[in-house]
Amino acid sequence: MRKILSTAIVSTSMLVAATAQAGTLADVKSKGFMNCGVSTGLPGFSNTDDKGEWKGIDVDTCKAVAAAVFGDASKVKYVPLTAKERFTALQSGEVDLLSRNTTWTLTRDTGLGLNFAGVNYYDGQGFMVSKKIGVKSALELDGATVCVQAGTTTELNLADYFRANKMSYKPITFDTSDQTASAFDNGRCDVLTSDQSQLYALRIKLKNPSDAEVLPEVISKEPLGPVVRQGDDEWFNVAKWSLNAMITAEELGVSQANVDDMTKSTNPNIQRLLGVTGELGTKLKLNNDWAYKIVKQVGNYGESFERNVGTGSPLKIQRGINALWNKGGFLYAPPIR
Structure with a gap:
């Protein structure tokens, strides 16, 4: 009996692990949209405008992932969540990505079965x-x-x-x-x-x-960023590198306005970012123009910051520590190569 029970436990564990690895990317592609958990309404981060459309830095993170996966930043269903609800909603699969001004801490990173995919706003x-x-x-x-x-x-x-x-x-x-x-x-x-x-x-x-x-x-210290479930490395990579692509695009001077012209650039870093050379998209199980779609439809990090919380917004927050690393801030993305 013990052997049978032990075998059953092992089999169940393997099934759970296999399910986690099969994961969110395939599920999201299959249903044709992504469920993204956002706040119940925080201007500049996730909030609806007069037309009922979601706007904000956290919303742009949701859109960036959708643009990378589908080539269409609109393929997102926004799920408003309170602070109490947010982690349970992600753990249960109600949302595929949590992008809701959430602080990255050791306890949350280790005790909730979740992974932070980066920092999209350094706060305090x-x-x-x-x-x-x-x-x-x-x-x-x-x-x-x-x-x-x-x-x-x-x-x-x-x-x-x-x-x-x-x-x-x-x-x-x-x-x-x-x-x-x-x-x-x-x-x-x-x-x-x-x-x-x-x-x-x-x-x-x-x-x-x-x-x-x-x-x-x-x-x-309040490093805020998008969150996914642990045990799903494919989806973790997509979320992480979608944010990194926005930061890298700003660093390389690639914006919504010039991204099409930039596809003709001879800069090898820009060529790799926009999928002109290399096969980096396939490593994420995405099209090679995944980052081009993000910049074209959502913009680089600086553009997102400026229109949502920066001097061009009602909040008028200075970049400060949220500036790029080479401009006195903390923002730094690993190389896309």
Whole structure:
């Protein structure tokens, strides 16, 4: 009996492993679209516009993967998820890719059966207050009531920061970022804490945005990026290199406006990126023009940043550490060769 049971367990394990390896890429191709988990509405990252169309840096990551797989960035079904729902939705297969301002941590990378495919925005947690309370530093927040989103690293960082600085606070938790912003706007809390990018995004939703200010302290590292399930290397590679292609395109000066002309470039790095030479697409089980399709339909990383959160957007965030490595930032993609 033990031998039969042991054989059954081994067989089941092999089946699960085989299923994971067969994986998402084949499933996505078969159904003809990709399910992408996004936020319930965060301007600049994943949010619907007046026409009901999804926009944002995280949305562009979804579109880039769809462009690579199908040659069509529109082949995406967006699934809005709260912070509490996001990991379960990915683990269960409800979504194929999670691209929802999610922080890469050791615990999430090792304990949830998930893999982060890179960083599409380097962030850090901060605090937003009403100007009328006269606070200029987070170190003046002893005894404050703080609105915070549940199920996030933000909650943990908040506790760590106040404990380390021997301050007390009263947390009020909400499921969505919009709920935290609404509570802050209606005076239910003195402070709203979140990633700084979210604070700027949420401030423009307030009744009087100019009445609120973001304090200077940044209390954490928040590398945000797309996430896939572990045990599915094919899909992991597609997600990872789709993001890398956008970063590489910016570095090489390849944009939506000039990508067709760039196919005639004699630069071997550009030729490989756009599939003019080599067979790199086949290594990803994609067409060789996979990266060309990304740049043509979505743009390079810099274009995505500028239109969604940069100086050309309502958020007007400076590139800062999200600039390319050769322009003083952190963005660096491995070679496409």
